[in-house]
Amino acid sequence: MKSIVWPVTGLMMIAGAAQAQSLTVVNFGGANGDAQRAAFVQPFEKASGTKVSVVEYDGSQAKVKAMVEAKHISWDVVDVESGDLGRGCSEGLYEKLDFSKIGKRADYIPGSIDECGVGAFVWSTALAYNADALKTAPTGWKDFWDVKKIPGKRGLRKMARGNLEFALMADGVAPKDVYSVLATPAGVDRAFRKLTELKPYIQWWEAGAQAPQFLVAGDVVMTSAFNGRINAARKDGKNLQVAWNGSIYDLDYWAIVKGTPNLAAAYKYIAYATSPGATADFAKRIGYGPVNNGGIAKLDAKTLALLPNSPQNIKNAVRQDGEFWTDHGDELEQRFAAWASK
Structure with missing residues (x-):
């Protein structure tokens, strides 16, 4: 790209802006993926103007590792299971999070904040x-x-x-x-x-x-x-x-792939996807619990009865x-x- 001289520099600026306004989010697909698309992806695209591409995977961390080692990052935000988050963090696969770019720690349920991840939802x-x-x-x-x-x-x-x-x-x-x-x-x-x-x-x-x-x-x-x-x-x-x-x-977590060129947009996506309104909307669609206390507060008794981390259901849970x-x-x-x- 450095060797190309465009006759109109404005075209380069537009292309650069367009590239910056894109994000790839990875999840497990299925009913969960459908609920994420409706509660997180589509509203975030509308609110931010960022184009979000969704990729489904089976949870294997091999592709993330290959990307990071090759320094060719095509995934930005990944839905990671709890057992893989710690290993991925220690291996340098995920960014260590600056939580000030996501939200207030006190707003999130216990166990949802990790060095390299923040809770996406609670399932059981x-x-x-x-x-x-x-x-x-x-x-x-x-x-x-x-x-x-x-x-x-x-x-x-x-x-x-x-x-x-x-x-x-x-x-x-x-x-x-x-x-x-x-x-x-x-x-x-x-x-x-x-x-x-x-x-x-x-x-x-x-x-x-x-x-x-x-x-x-x-x-x-x-x-x-x-x-x-x-x-x-x-x-x-x-x-x-x-x-x-x-x-x-247990919780699934949002993690940001180490070295992503879309770091700012990744933070904005996670902040949106863990906000009270988005987490409550997601819970209504699939029955997985919000990680945000404000999201729990937005739900009625009928919805709460179906969630693993409602005050009643979590009493005798492990x-x-x-x-x-x-x-x-x-x-x-x-x-x-x-x-x-x-």
């Missing part, structure tokens, strides 16, 4: 059931394990994370004590023993869409499920309900311990895979 894995099929509604994981009280198959995601915590709660461990128990070899053995009790009744799911499908089809009487998937099924007229006792919640799973995830997932294959 919870116990879900078809209220048209069950005469007795389950109240928690003890009921999930009680095949005499509520006969039938149960759905669980085919992985250790989440299931070990559910098993301990079914075995009487209080939500607040789950990770202190799971941090011991005896606690891990206890969780696997409890899972073994239920194993003949388990139907595994791997994709998030399968859990509500199993319920609607009658393949299972209860299942663990992403709460947003259950909310989407309810909007389609299915009488699926959630027992929030013992749900495991915040997923990302550090625990970073430290022990590989060994526990290997043990789980061996156990599940027997």
Whole structure:
């Protein structure tokens, strides 16, 4: 570009301005992506004049790493799961945030502010059931394990994370004590023993869409499920309900790719997407909780009842311990895979 001399310098200024007013935002697509487009992307484009391109990905950090190492950045803002945020930050994949460019720290819920990220929304894995099929509604994981009280198959995601915590709660461990128990070899053995009790009744799911499908089809009487998937099924007229006792919640985070040429626009996008109005709008569309206290305050009781971090639903919930799973995830997932294959 430096070797080109334009006859009209104004053209260069216009081109430069146009290039500056663009942003690429990366998320997981699906119903979540649709809700983000309606609540965040389109209103931000209208308010800022910035063109936002949305890219879907599977959460793998490999492409982000390749971009940063090559110093050829084509993504700007990325929706990152909690387990990947810390690793990505330590590896230099994401910018360390200047929070003064986003908002007031006091306005955000606990756990939503990190060195390289700010919470995008709160989601959970919870116990879900078809209220048209069950005469007795389950109240928690003890009921999930009680095949005499509520006969039938149960759905669980085919992985250790989440299931070990559910098993301990079914075995009487209080939500607040789950990770202190799971941090011991005896606690891990206890969780696997409890899972073994239920194993003949388990139907595994791997994709998030399968859990509500199993319920609607009658393949299972209860299942663990992403709460947003259950909310989407309810909007389609299915009488699926959630027992929030013992749900495991976590946050997705907004992160800015290290070295982006669109840093200022990235900050503006995150500030908008975490503002009270935008987070409340998003929550109404998919049932994932706002990270902004002002967003929570904007919601009515009916909407709050569907959110993992409403004052009522979070009382007996467990915040997923990302550090625990970073430290022990590989060994526990290997043990789980061996156990599940027997």
